[in-house]
Amino acid sequence: MSNTRIPEATVARLPVYLRALNAMAEAGTTSCSSLELATAAGVNSAKLRKDLSHLGSYGTRGVGYDVEYLRYQISREIGLTQDWPVVVVGIGNLGHALANYSGFSSRGFRTVALLDADSSRHGEVVAGLEIRSFDDLADVVAEHGVGIGVIATPAVAAQAVADRMVEVGIRSILNFAPTILSVPEGVDVRRVDLSSELQILAYHEQRKSGERSLVSAPVDPVEEVS
């Protein structure tokens, strides 16, 4: 069972389960049912059980799941039992926030370097780390091992940063810049786009409002531009 590939949708939910389990462990709960964990994670209980079944059979019928045991199993499956060095490039407002974000360092992720192209900021200390030149990327990777690259630069610089990251061997990139990065096969990019999220919310909000006022706006007032 555990040698088969885990579905992508399941992988995306594992961190949520892990978070819920951590909260339970902190609250002193040692055991939980699939329904409890599912509601804490905001999903259907059947979906939770199927997700967990992809990792193996870690529950006990008639009883439920041992919080600590399941927590370890999910952590191991995701890979949090090892150490992941993280390089953050672009220390603007967002990069600053990311460097200080406790959620990064807490779970196996260790920010090992902050890089920025702006030389006037080099030497400045943020979250206990000195901002270094972007040219040091290769050195950082050599020093701490290849890890995960986080791009928090303006959109125009993002592709160049990504290209350089790939060059020095980074194959997992978290991109906060509002651009689609093109990378070679084998490199994973996850995009976090704050503006897109707002736009999706706006779409649903608009639909909800339109529903209320029963305006269907059937005719389009704008003609083709010539």
Next chain:
Amino acid sequence: MSNTRIPEATVARLPVYLRALNAMAEAGTTSCSSLELATAAGVNSAKLRKDLSHLGSYGTRGVGYDVEYLRYQISREIGLTQDWPVVVVGIGNLGHALANYSGFSSRGFRTVALLDADSSRHGEVVAGLEIRSFDDLADVVAEHGVGIGVIATPAVAAQAVADRMVEVGIRSILNFAPTILSVPEGVDVRRVDLSSELQILAYHEQRKSGERSLVSAPVDPVEEVS
């Protein structure tokens, strides 16, 4: 065609298309094919055409799409032709970054208030706005109309903030706090979890590494805790 509901997966991609169209417009391109736009957005061209067909028939066979016209149509569909007031709660590192994020203000979204529970920060000016008390939430909503709420508080405070937002009429929430919010029916919550994104990357990175070294780790060294 345009009166039917647009699939959720399509809605999530519309902002990406919009961004690509904006880049084209800035570059002076007035017309484009589905293939050009699709590659710029990083998707399959067939998928792009199907997505756009849900909005209506805005292209010309044998020619392609008019950039400006399509840009307007997508903007209108998402609802960006109207003005969306946004309230940001929790002006820590992340809230600070969000307040300064230009992508918010650029596309119909207008940050109308920054709120924080910490009274020592009240009056401080961030991105041209004065930080106000969280108690002012109802006033802000009354003043600027019900809008979108952004939660950038620590995890422990997030649920209380969400509850209050719902109370004063906000029904679209963008949650950056690492918690699952429980909200009543009709309220939309989108979650942006930086730590989860890293964990998903780590999972894939681990698989890539494991593939290389051919270590399948079939036996589990940890026994059930008693």
Next chain:
DNA sequence: CTCGGTTTGTTCGCACGTTCACAAACTCCT
């Protein structure tokens, strides 16, 4: 006007994800 080339919009088959419903398995009580 007709014909060849091009590009959209749509149909179809397939794979993936979700939910229901239930058998298997465990605990507890008598």
Next chain:
DNA sequence: AGGAGTTTGTGAACGTGCGAACAAACCGAG
């Protein structure tokens, strides 16, 4: 020991999304 109650793990039905392939429609040349 046995049965009642509970909860997991999974098989099956269902819905959604994706990609290929193709017909419909448009442009331009002759």
